[in-house]
Amino acid sequence: MRTTKWESGMLDKRTKVGVWEYYGITASKEMVVVQRYDHTAKQLVFYRPSGDLTFNTELAPGQWKRRMVDRPPLFIGGDAALATYTTQLQYPQQAQDRNVQGQVTIGFSVDTEGKATNHRVLRGIGAGCDQEALRVVKTIPDQWVPAQVGGQDIVAEYELTLTFRLAQQ
Incomplete structure (x- = not known):
């Protein structure tokens, strides 16, 4: 145990x-x-369940629609397990030198087998932070439970926001 x-x-x-x-x-x-x-x-x-259950879902290949789901895509272990990966950000030197801070949102699809694909920056702040956030999110293992509608597993988009904040001195 x-x-x-x-x-x-x-x-x-x-x-x-x-x-x-x-x-x-x-x-x-x-x-x-x-x-x-x-x-x-x-x-x-x-x-x-927690929060909004409205997600972008794939109705047919390349055809997406925002709708309510019965179960959202979930990372096995919850947010605490996900934080194991998202806390591994390395602050880009360029961003530190330019005092760039803020949030980067990465979007990706979770397919019906629980695999994450099509990673992309949805909202960025530049100075190397977007690339670093994308790198970190791509290290998250394919340990997802797919979204469901009507008892059927579906492809849904998941958004993950990572924060870049300089330490106060």
């Missing part, structure tokens, strides 16, 4: 097996279960 602040479940030779619980913190600072994922069956058992 392995238990950390953000997850709990069984390991077999360092591999997650069975149902794992993943935790998050609500706006009221309460620790709650945000996901239960069965790593043996490779199936989402439970997720706690």
